[in-house]
Amino acid sequence: MAGQTRRRGAALEEAILAAAVAELAESGYAGLTMDKVAARAGTNKNALYRRWPNRLALGIAAYKQLAKAAPLPDTGELRGDALELLRQANRHWSSPLGGVLRELLAAAGGATEFLAQLQDQSGDAAAAPWLTLLGRAVARGEAAPEVLHPRVATVAVVLLRNEFVVRGVPSAPDDVLVEIVDEVYLPLVRRRSAS
Amino acid sequence: MAGQTRRRGAALEEAILAAAVAELAESGYAGLTMDKVAARAGTNKNALYRRWPNRLALGIAAYKQLAKAAPLPDTGELRGDALELLRQANRHWSSPLGGVLRELLAAAGGATEFLAQLQDQSGDAAAAPWLTLLGRAVARGEAAPEVLHPRVATVAVVLLRNEFVVRGVPSAPDDVLVEIVDEVYLPLVRRRSAS
DNA sequence: AACTTACGGTACGGCCAGTACCGTAGTTGC
DNA sequence: GCAACTACGGTACTGGCCGTACCGTAAGTT
Incomplete structure (x- = not known):
C-alpha cells in the first residue's frame, strides 16, 4: 500500500x-x-x-x-446582549450541529455519565455567559439583583431550546427570539420584587 | 395450532x-x-x-x-394549580413513559410529520391547561391579563422539561418544582406591566 | 539484537429493519 | 352455496451495523 x-x-x-x-x-x-x-x-x-x-x-x-465557544456579546444594554446570545444559540441549534446534539442527547437517553460530558456544551456551563451578562445588567440597574440565579438567568435559552425539541429542525425565526426576550425574559428580570 | x-x-x-x-x-x-x-x-x-x-x-x-390526559387541578389559587400541574408533568416524565417520550422525540429527529403526532402529548396541546388555569387567575386578579399567551403560560413546564433533557432520568425533586414556580413563574406572571 | 506493544486485515456472531413469496383462511359478491 | 378476492400466517432472505476475536507485522523500547 x-x-x-x-x-x-x-x-x-x-x-x-x-x-x-x-x-x-x-x-x-x-x-x-x-x-x-x-x-x-x-x-x-x-x-x-x-x-x-x-x-x-x-x-x-x-x-x-466540533462545538467551540463563541465570544460573549457586549452591546451595552441587556436586551441587545440577550438577543445576541439567543441568536448564537439559534444558529448553533439550527445548524447540522444542533441536530447532532439532539441525536446525542437522545442516544445518551438519560445515562448520567454521558450527559455529564454534554452538559459543558448544552447545560450548566451555558449558564455562565447568561450570569455575567445579567451581572452587568444589574450593575447598570437594568435588572433586579435577585435574578442572579441560574434557573432564572437561563430561562431564555431554555425556551428557545424547547422550540427545537417540540417544533423540529428548522431555524427559529427572529420574531420568536424577540418574543422570548420581550414577552418573557425582560419582564421576568426587570421585576422590582413585586410581591 | x-x-x-x-x-x-x-x-x-x-x-x-x-x-x-x-x-x-x-x-x-x-x-x-x-x-x-x-x-x-x-x-x-x-x-x-x-x-x-x-x-x-x-x-x-x-x-x-399509553398517554392519557389527567384532570385539570383547581385549588383556588394560582400557585397551587401551577404546582399541581407541574407535579403531574413531573410524574409523567420521570415514569418509564417519560423515557419513552424522550426516545420517540429523538427518533423523530425533527421530522415534522412525526413530531406533529407527538405534540398533542408534549407540545402545543399542553398549553391549553395552562391557559385556562391562568385565565382563572387573571379573573381572580392574581395575574396580569397580558400573560395569557402560550409562550408565557407554558414557561413552567418548559423549564421542567429542560431539567429532564439536561439532567437525565431521575425524577426532579419537589424543591425544583417549587423553585420554578416561585422564582420564575409567579414573578413573571404577576407583573403589573412594569415598563 | 530480542522484546513488547499497537496497528492493519479480516472474518464472524448477533441483532434488527424491511421485503418478498406463497399457501390458506376469512370475507364478499354473485 | 360457489367463486373471487382480500388479508393473515409462515418463512426465508437481504442488508446494515455493532462489537469481538484472531493473527501477522510494523513501530517503538532496552
Whole structure:
C-alpha cells in the first residue's frame, strides 16, 4: 500500500477523531458508523474500540471537537446582549450541529455519565455567559439583583431550546427570539420584587 | 395450532397495538422490535408493515395509547394549580413513559410529520391547561391579563422539561418544582406591566 | 539484537429493519 | 352455496451495523 509508515498513538487518534468529526458533520450521529469512520481514517475498528468503548462515546468526543465557544456579546444594554446570545444559540441549534446534539442527547437517553460530558456544551456551563451578562445588567440597574440565579438567568435559552425539541429542525425565526426576550425574559428580570 | 380462528382487521390491529404497548412499557422504544411485537401479538411482521410504515410510526401509535390526559387541578389559587400541574408533568416524565417520550422525540429527529403526532402529548396541546388555569387567575386578579399567551403560560413546564433533557432520568425533586414556580413563574406572571 | 506493544486485515456472531413469496383462511359478491 | 378476492400466517432472505476475536507485522523500547 501507499502508506509505508504506520501511524501510532496520538497521530492515529487525531486521524480517527478527524474522520469521526467529518462523518458527524456530513451524516449526523445516525450516519456515524464505526466501519465508515475506520475506513475514512484509513484504519480499522480495532483502533477505534481500543480508544472508545462504544459508538456513543466516540460520537460525543467528535461532537466536542466540533462545538467551540463563541465570544460573549457586549452591546451595552441587556436586551441587545440577550438577543445576541439567543441568536448564537439559534444558529448553533439550527445548524447540522444542533441536530447532532439532539441525536446525542437522545442516544445518551438519560445515562448520567454521558450527559455529564454534554452538559459543558448544552447545560450548566451555558449558564455562565447568561450570569455575567445579567451581572452587568444589574450593575447598570437594568435588572433586579435577585435574578442572579441560574434557573432564572437561563430561562431564555431554555425556551428557545424547547422550540427545537417540540417544533423540529428548522431555524427559529427572529420574531420568536424577540418574543422570548420581550414577552418573557425582560419582564421576568426587570421585576422590582413585586410581591 | 390452537387458534382455529384467524383474526382480521380491527381485531388484529388491536392485538398488535396491545402487544406494542406492552413492549414499550417493558423495554422502552429501544427495546421495541418488530419481531418481538409480532411474536407477542401472535402474528408476523407482515401484518405490522401493512398498517404502519415503519417502527417509529408504530412506536408513536403505541405511545399515544399509553398517554392519557389527567384532570385539570383547581385549588383556588394560582400557585397551587401551577404546582399541581407541574407535579403531574413531573410524574409523567420521570415514569418509564417519560423515557419513552424522550426516545420517540429523538427518533423523530425533527421530522415534522412525526413530531406533529407527538405534540398533542408534549407540545402545543399542553398549553391549553395552562391557559385556562391562568385565565382563572387573571379573573381572580392574581395575574396580569397580558400573560395569557402560550409562550408565557407554558414557561413552567418548559423549564421542567429542560431539567429532564439536561439532567437525565431521575425524577426532579419537589424543591425544583417549587423553585420554578416561585422564582420564575409567579414573578413573571404577576407583573403589573412594569415598563 | 530480542522484546513488547499497537496497528492493519479480516472474518464472524448477533441483532434488527424491511421485503418478498406463497399457501390458506376469512370475507364478499354473485 | 360457489367463486373471487382480500388479508393473515409462515418463512426465508437481504442488508446494515455493532462489537469481538484472531493473527501477522510494523513501530517503538532496552
